[in-house]
Amino acid sequence: MPHVALTEPASAARRKINGPLASRAADQPPQFRLLPSSVHSRYRVMIMLMTEWHLDVSLAELRRSFNLLLDHVEATTEGDIIRLDEDYFWSIPQDELYAVDSVPSNLTMGQLSWSWQHLTDLLADPDQAIGYHLVWLAEVLRAIGQKTH
Structure with missing residues (x-):
């Protein structure tokens, strides 16, 4: 499954593979797949396929960042x-x-007021917290981040 998209000219992307993306297993060379031109028309977009890739997120660092x-x-x-x-x-x-x-084929619509309502309902009843509240929070935070300088 692809995990890292590089959206720059392919020759520049190849030069960077041994830099920040070098966290792959040393015995596994990187594999590349060119995306269809409909995905991104200005650059050749390469996807680096990495096996068993994961990101460890420290909850303490996440809280400090937030x-x-x-x-x-x-x-x-x-x-x-x-x-x-x-x-x-x-x-x-x-x-x-x-x-x-691949290009998403099934776009849906979300609603910020609906996401916000889920979050305010959670404040009224914290025992109802579920992981998806983070998705609703992320939707509101994205809008705030795009508005804030």
């Missing part, structure tokens, strides 16, 4: 409310979201 970024948003926002001017957004179903070797 707190730092929330402090930034508070410092750059007047008042304690952020007004989001958009409500609907395109959403890619989970089974297609990380399949970067």
Whole structure:
């Protein structure tokens, strides 16, 4: 399954493979697959296929990063409310979201107000927390991140 998309001229991408992407097993050479031109018309896009690739996310570092970024948003926002001017957004179903070797065929629509409602409902009843609340939070955070400088 592809995990790292390089969207730059193919010759430059090949030169970088032994740099930041060198976390692959030493005995496994990288494999490349060119995406169809409909995926990205300006550059040749290469996908590096990595076996058993994973990302370890430290919860302590995640919490520190989130707190730092929330402090930034508070410092750059007047008042304690952020007004989001958009409500609907395109959403890619989970089974297609990380399949970067093909163009998503089943776009759906999401709604920020609906995602926010799930989060405020959670505040009223914290025992109802499920992992998908993180997805709803991410949708709202994306909108805030795109609005905040």
